[in-house]
Amino acid sequence: MLGVLAILLTLFSLMYFAYRGVTVLVLAPILAMIAALLSGEIPALHALSNIFMPAAAGYIQAYFPVFLAGAIFGKLMGVTGAATSIAHFISDKFGKKHAIAAVVVATSLLTYGGVSLFVVVFAMYPIGAMLLREADVPKRLLPAAIALGAFTFTMTAMPGSPQYLNTMPTVYFGTDIYAGPILGLIGSSIMFFGGLWWLNRRAAQAAAAGEGYGNHENEGLHELGDDLPNFGISATPIILVFVLNFIFTKIYFANPSIIASYEAAGSKINGTWPVVLGLSISIVFILISMRKFLVNTNKIVFDGAVGSLLPIFNTGSEVGYGGVIKSLAAFTTVKLGIVALAIPSIFKVAISTTLLAGIVGSSSGGTAIALEVLSKEFLSMGIDPQALHRIMLMASGGLDTLPHCGAVITLLSVCKLNHKESYFDIAAMTAVIPLIAVFVVSIFYLVTGIV
Template sequence: MFSILGLILSLIIIMYLAYKGYSTIITAPIIAIITIILTTGFNGHLMANYTEVYMSGFANFIKNYFPLFMTGAIFAKLMEEANYAKSIAHFITQKLGKDKSILAVVLSGALLTYGGVSLFVVAFILYPIASMLFKEADIPKRLIPGTIALGAFTFTMTALPGSPEIQNVIPMKYFGTDTFAAPIIGIVASVMMLTLGMLWLTKRAKSAKVNGEGYGNHSDKSIETDYSNLPNIFSAILPIIIIFVTNLFFSKVYYENIDGSYLSEFGTTLSSVSGTWSVIIAIVLADVFIVLTNLKKIQNLKSVLDIGVTNSFRPLLNSSAIVGYGSVIKSLAVFGVIQSFIFGISSNPIISEALSVNLICGLTASASGGLGISLDALAPTYLHISQALNISPEILHRIASLSSGGLDTLPHNGAVITTLAICGLTHKESYKDIFVTSVVIPIFVTAIIVILTSLRFAG
């Protein structure tokens, strides 16, 4: 019991400090060590847990995602230097009207994530566009993270059939399904998340306008009001199209038709790395395209590249730190006890799966991590019970995917910290809207889907 209380206290502390703006690079390892002391006592293994458990998780995240963070940050900077982000922002504002700026950012994020671009990269791409749109429409900057979250962290990540995001891919190997599993449920959930999220953000923007808040006093270097000599919209969106098409080609065509058996020498499989490789190649090609077509406009390429790389470091290290913390939590004996308790809450596989995935994702602050842990433990049991109830494996796939996108985005989540860092905002300023759009609404929608599907198979 004391160990469980210690774990809960640890989670409260790290969320509180993240909300107050303290860097997780500093707080995460300290709180991880404190958690070990609270749950297992001072056993003399603290340094081993730090270097072998915490730092292993930390380093593994950098290994997997540094190329995405770096190339994504460079892409965002090049889009800014070439005035492409500004051109897109101006075009969308002119065509949709200032009152549609929030919808424009949400749909842009949805398009990118549905195209397979990592949500970490999407934040880099969307921020320059969002900042210009919101400035033009005089919408508070503090609403940008919540808007990005709605477009990138919700329905295209977990609900929309065919999404290549990892949260929709992981269940495939457990249930023998594909990314289009339970399409009707996925579409209904997507529409609900998008509609409720837009209602919330629109209401927040209208309230701010009534109060005369405006965009706010922020030193955003990318925001200007001179729209003369902007590149045409086709040139501006072409790099994004290159990312979308290239990623689609490599992930669905090229890597699907080559022999990846050689990867066994490296201790991995093609299916484990092809998705990441596809995105990296796509972004690099887009970066090269922008450079080659804007050599005269980009006066100091070395400086631009240096700034892009530097911009990727802080978000990357913040996210790595919280992943290291999650690694420590997962290594504790008490975590196994909590996991077993969660799995035993209900004999209904739909309800049990939804609860276990959501809560484990909350504990680990990772949608993909929590999803993998949950399905590793109970997917065979879910399949066995579901057969007796005539529940399709596709439904289990979609429920698992939907459930991973709820409690995962608590204040200490890596994507949340990354997005806030990219936007130059704090938890205090913007987390409320992230919480509503990517925690409250997805959990509400998932609960509705779980209730409806459970009623359908009741008895």
């Protein structure tokens, strides 16, 4: 009983204090020790040094190259103006009539191309705000439009996405980033078209009520300058990431002789390698082809590298906390309770993952904990690993965007709006519709067995 209380108390404390802005770098180790102390099973300092730290370090060891390459790539795409050039090109082609769709498509192309979610938010805000202002669409819908393009299907469902979240299950399930292609495409379609329907409907309701863009002071908008790389050169790094990911995943690392060489060295092919290689080669391409748009290149690369540290250490801390929780006897009771639910196994996977993501306010944090503590149980359920990979990730993109989610707070801050103005539509985009998609895709898998 004390163990269960320790788990619930520390989980809700993590959610509450994260919502209040306390960093998980501090929260996670403190709450892990409190959980150990309250349970009475293990000494608090033993939990910190012998359980928390190895779990956190293991996560950082596995995923640091992905975070590092992704952060530098995103930084370069932003600083050179390539991200802005791509977004502006798409906005121009769609026109004012389809302002919301233009924001969503531009954002999703950047995200699916490997630009990090946070970089996309900063790149899309000025373009999206100007586009909605010209079309007289309420600005309060902008965060939801950006969230639909960045925080949903391109992050969790689209097969081949180079976002680091899509690489996480590869280490545990032996899959690759293209896992569950049919399930992913079905889920992506539901999220994309469902989200666009919702946002256009909300815009039409606002227009009928006489609500326009609104008066917003100190928006921080500026007209886009002409000193940007052209669309062709800007899009090439993203195309390179697509092509190289596919070549490395499906051809090079699928070659029996390459597999045998790694096995002879005592290791296996790591699912994160194609993404790291694809991003790294694209980084070199940007440094060469867009050098005239770069001032003090060393500092830019340094800033990008440093930018990878906080996200990975935040997630690593959450994984360390999960490792301590996993070690408590009460967690086994909770885990067995989830496994014993009288529902299809694939729903157990989805429910447990989205609950963990909601508690820590992070899709990657929830996925990391779920993989660390439940992956063996998931695999023992007889579910196709590809279905596990895709449905688990889609579920992680459900409750992860509760109000305390760091990405949501950042998005609202960049857009200079607040929860009261925009969170309702953000929740519809990033929680309600994705969970509907997870349910539909799970039913489809249960009925057909197709992945």
